[in-house]
Amino acid sequence: MKIVVIGGTGLIGGKVVGKLTERGHEAVPAAPGTGVNTLTGEGLDTALAGAQVVVDVANSPSFEESAVLEFFTTSTRNLLAAETKAGVTHHLALSIVGIDDLPDNGYFRAKAAQERLIKQSPVAYSILRATQFFEFVKGIADTATDGDTVRVPPVLFQPMAAEDVAEAVTKAAVGIPQKATTEVAGPEVFRFDELVTRALHAWHDPRTVVPDPHARYFGSELAERSLVPDEGSARLATIRFDDWLRTSS
Structure with missing residues (x-):
């Protein structure tokens, strides 16, 4: 099966291309560096010719609010139009848990518009x-640092390894279209400030983490469950944070 991976040279996309190839599929990495630009439409028709599935894990090169909205809406329109023309039968997009609950976050608004x-x-x-x-x-x-102090909200946090994200994307890509939104999350739930403290300690980083309920997360003030899925609603990944810390260090 020919599967085109938009953003296929990035952190998640590169792993997805490798995993699909290992499973015997024709995985095509599509990115500006390979001659495919979803924002302008350049190279899309050629890349999508004969493809059955398109996986979109691309990210905006700018996080400025208007730029990120322009990227996700324009790129997605161009991509879906090219898929319709090429006869693609499955569009898979990677999105973010919690985007409906943080409307003041420009990046999350852009992802919601994409969806x-x-x-x-x-x-x-x-x-x-x-x-x-x-x-x-x-x-x-780093973005939450002021001098030697890192201020993060003491809310629930359930992150996961990029390797597990890529595995979940790969499995979804070779499956049937769900015509729905599903969620995947890390295997453990932490307090945000406690996890950052644990990470900095493992990295021998001397900064002090201070729990601050009003500290903002990319511009948003968080509620207790803003960053985690509803209980029991998400498929859980397998790589634990301490195991990832040991291998990443």
């Missing part, structure tokens, strides 16, 4: 929402 476009398209779809990745914990800590 709406997918649901309105004639192409059969699956939307897979994932929780935050372990790989981004350091970046989150």
Whole structure:
């Protein structure tokens, strides 16, 4: 089966391409570096010719609110139009757990707009929402740093390894279109501040983590369950945070 992976040279996309190839599929990495630009439409028709499935794990090059909205809406419209033309039978998009509950977050609003476009398209779809990745914990800590202090809200947090995200995407890509939204999350639930503290300690980072209920997460003030799926609703990944810390360190 020919499966085109939009964003196929990135953190998740590269892993998905490898996993699909290992399973015997023709996995095509599509990104600006391979001559495919979903924002302009360049290379889409050629890449999608003969494809049965398109997996979209691409990310916006800018997180500025208007730019990220423009990226996800324009790219998704171009991609869905090209899929309709090419006869693609399954569109799979990777999205984020909790985007409906944080409307003041510009990035989340853009992902919600992307999901709406997918649901309105004639192409059969699956939307897979994932929780935050372990790989981004350091970046989150950096953005929350003021001097030697990291301020994060003491809310529930259920991140997962990029490897597990890629595995979930791969399984969904070779399955039938769900015409629905499903969720995947890490195997453990933490307090956000406690997990960041544990990570910085493992990395010998001397910064102090301070739980602050008003600390913002990419512009949003969080409620207790903003970043975790409803109880029992998500499929759970397998890689535990401490195991990931040991291998990543």
